[in-house]
Amino acid sequence: MNTDNPLVLGIETSCDETGIGIVRGRELLSNTIASSMDEHARYGGVVPEVAARAHLEAIVPAIHEAVAEAGISLHDLDAIAVTSGPGLSGALMVGIGAAKALAVSLDKPLYAVNHLVGHVGADILDPAGDAFEYPTVALLVSGGHTSLLLVRDLVSNVELLGETIDDAAGEAFDKVARVLGLPYPGGPQIDRVAASGDPKAIRFPRGLTLPKDLEKHRYDFSFSGLKTAVARWVEKKRDDGDEVPVADVAASFREAVADVLLTKAIAACHDYDVPRLLLGGGVVANARVRELAAERAQAAGVQLRIPPLSLCTDNGAMIAELGAQLIMNGHAPSTLDFPADSSLPVTEIQVR
Amino acid sequence: MLLVLDSSIGTSVAVVDLERGVIAERGEADTMRHAEVVGALIRDVLAEAGVTVDELSGVVAGMGPGPFTGLRIGIAAARVFALGAGKPLVPMVSHDAIAADWYEAGGTGELLVVTDARRRERYYSTYSDADTRVQGPALAKPDDLPEAANRVDATSVSAGALGMVAERRYAAGLPFPADEPLYLRSPDVTLSAGPKRVTA
Numbered sequence: 164m165n166t167d168n169p170l171v172l173g174i175e176t177s178c179d180e181t182g183i184g185i186v187r188g189r190e191l192l193s194n195t196i197a198s199s200m201d202e203h204a205r206y207g208g209v210v211p212e213v214a215a216r217a218h219l220e221a222i223v224p225a226i227h228e229a230v231a232e233a234g235i236s237l238h239d240l241d242a243i244a245v246t247s248g249p250g251l252s253g254a255l256m257v258g259i260g261a262a263k264a265l266a267v268s269l270d271k272p273l274y275a276v277n278h279l280v281g282h283v284g285a286d287i288l289d290p291a292g293d294a295f296e297y298p299t300v301a302l303l304v305s306g307g308h309t310s311l312l313l314v315r316d317l318v319s320n321v322e323l324l325g326e327t328i329d330d331a332a333g334e335a336f337d338k339v340a341r342v343l344g345l346p347y348p349g350g351p352q353i354d355r356v357a358a359s360g361d362p363k364a365i366r367f368p369r370g371l372t373l374p375k376d377l378e379k380h381r382y383d384f385s386f387s388g389l390k391t392a393v394a395r396w397v398e399k400k401r402d403d404g405d406e407v408p409v410a411d412v413a414a415s416f417r418e419a420v421a422d423v424l425l426t427k428a429i430a431a432c433h434d435y436d437v438p439r440l441l442l443g444g445g446v447v448a449n450a451r452v453r454e455l456a457a458e459r460a461q462a463a464g465v466q467l468r469i470p471p472l473s474l475c476t477d478n479g480a481m482i483a484e485l486g487a488q489l490i491m492n493g494h495a496p497s498t499l500d501f502p503a504d505s506s507l508p509v510t511e512i513q514v515r
Numbered sequence: 516m517l518l519v520l521d522s523s524i525g526t527s528v529a530v531v532d533l534e535r536g537v538i539a540e541r542g543e544a545d546t547m548r549h550a551e552v553v554g555a556l557i558r559d560v561l562a563e564a565g566v567t568v569d570e571l572s573g574v575v576a577g578m579g580p581g582p583f584t585g586l587r588i589g590i591a592a593a594r595v596f597a598l599g600a601g602k603p604l605v606p607m608v609s610h611d612a613i614a615a616d617w618y619e620a621g622g623t624g625e626l627l628v629v630t631d632a633r634r635r636e637r638y639y640s641t642y643s644d645a646d647t648r649v650q651g652p653a654l655a656k657p658d659d660l661p662e663a664a665n666r667v668d669a670t671s672v673s674a675g676a677l678g679m680v681a682e683r684r685y686a687a688g689l690p691f692p693a694d695e696p697l698y699l700r701s702p703d704v705t706l707s708a709g710p711k712r713v714t715a
Contacts, residue, residue, distance in 0.1 A: 169639065172674075174656065205706065206704055206706065208703045210702055212583060212702035212703060212704065213702045213704065214698075215583070215584070215587060216587070216698070216702065218587075218591075219534050219587045219590060219594075219696065222591060222594070222595065223595060223598055226595070227598075237598075237599055242538065252584075253583070253584045255550075255588055256549070256550040256584065256587070256588050257588065257591045258591075259550045260554075260587070260588035260589070260591040260592040261591040261592060261595040262549055262595075262596070262598035263554025263592065264553065264557060264591070264592035264593070264595045264599070265595045265598070265599045267554055267557045267561070267596065268568055268595070268596045268597075268599030268600045269599045273554075285695065338710075341710045342710050370713060376672055389653075391713050394712075394713040394714075395714050398712060398713065398714050399714070402714075404549070404553070404702055411608050414634060421625050446571050461651075461666075488700055493698075496650075498555075499554035499555045500551055500552075500554075501575075502548075502550060502551045502553070505552050
């Protein structure tokens with residue numbers, strides 16, 4: 164096996180994107196994504212069974228497409244990498260079954276890797292300049308995750324500083340969008356209508372930011388109370404027969420989410436004396452989150468990295484890259500016996 | 516020579532050949548461990564059979580019917596193995612293996628094959644002989660199953676038996692089913708009636 168510049172195919176099926184990525188060392192050759200998002204739209208959120216069925220139908224065409232785009236043959240691969248968790252069990256299992264079969268059919272080593280750490284590794288593939296050195300703080304925000312990590316080393320030392328204790332931030336966007344009568348997925352919709360709203364119009368609560376909460380949950384997030392506060396506020400307006408100022412509600416809600424995300428992320432940079440912050444996950448598509456991240460990072464003297472959106476949302480390239488990094492650092496492959504682990508802790512970078 | 520995968524109940528993997536019969540077969544009866552065991556079962560069955568990937572002429576996938584989560588893993592593995600090996604995928608109805616076993620053991624006449632579909636329902640198929648499925652696969656309440664002279668309630672599917680049916684079908688020039696998972700149920704989901712009130 165080429166351990167200096169390994170050619171790795173990564174398979175990601177933890178949620179609603181079937182991602183197949185191919186990398187050679189630190190170089191991105193293909194980032195192929197088949198999304199079942201449209202099939203979930205009518206249900207207002209990801210339906211696990213719908214997602215799992217879509218993975219099964221998409222996985223072979225996606226591998227074909229990725230291999231063609233990368234201009235390689237499957238036999239050229241040095242290794243296969245696959246997300247083994249965290250994520251939706253039934254969805255993860257499709258990728259795991261496929262990855263194991265591919266590894267055996269090609270007689271190639273297999274690396275089972277952590278989805279969240281994969282998001283951090285995506286930065287290495289960012290064509291805009293050199294990847295971050297470590298340690299770095301990473302804020303990963305999506306429809307399924309809201310996690311604050313301290314990454315001392317990508318392949319050997321990742322610590323979970325905090326995570327959401329209820330809804331993920333992306334989930335809160337979806338739910339508030341529904342309250343406002345906006346379609347799924349909620350993030351882009353909230354962003355669109357918030358553009359003309361006043362973010363200071365309504366002071367919605369910032370979860371887990373009171374001193375008594377900070378003692379136990381300094382880096383944890385909570386968005387369930389915020390979502391309910393928005394719903395109450397909107398219901399009261401409607402009950403009173405007033406028109407709901409949708410733009411102001413959206414802008415104020417978005418501001419509350421962005422504020423609490425960045426306040427805690429910058430606090431972590433400060434507390435751990437780590438002047439680097441990496442953003443990942445689909446919610447970084449949100450214009451206000453990006454803008455506030457840039458403002459707060461600059462004010463705090465923290466360097467900010469936001470990879471391109473195609474590498475921030477779930478994808479197979481980041482999984483391939485984490486596999487490549489494990490190989491380049493001399494880590495042995497996984498066995499063929501690992502399970503899907505829907506709640507795989509972030510400290511388990513690779514599952515043996 | 517065919518590699519055969521079926522995860523419609525447990526996980527069963529075999530290498531079969533029309534002339535040599537079932538060369539190797541391994542399985543895991545646990546219905547919750549398909550994703551864990553599928554890779555090692557394929558590796559071990561090939562090793563036991565002493566067969567290389569290049570020597571295979573195709574990869575059989577048991578398309579069900581079966582509970583979704585497990586069923587999908589075997590199909591995903593079979594499809595992607597076929598892709599990696601550069602061999603054709605051969606879809607088969609999993610119940611055909613159960614019927615073949617029964618006729619092979621001397622059974623004659625009409626047969627009803629029944630497997631558990633969970634949620635107090637059953638998957639069933641009927642056969643007139645080992646190579647002729649008359650009805651199904653379909654889904655029914657236990658009381659609504661069709662009448663038949665003989666009935667097998669199966670709790671496992673043998674990849675070896677499934678592979679031999681596939682070999683015979685191919686040799687006889689019989690058609691194969693579509694490459695589609697036999698879920699026989701729509702995803703369990705209800706359309707939202709709009710947001711629920713949070714205030715009374």
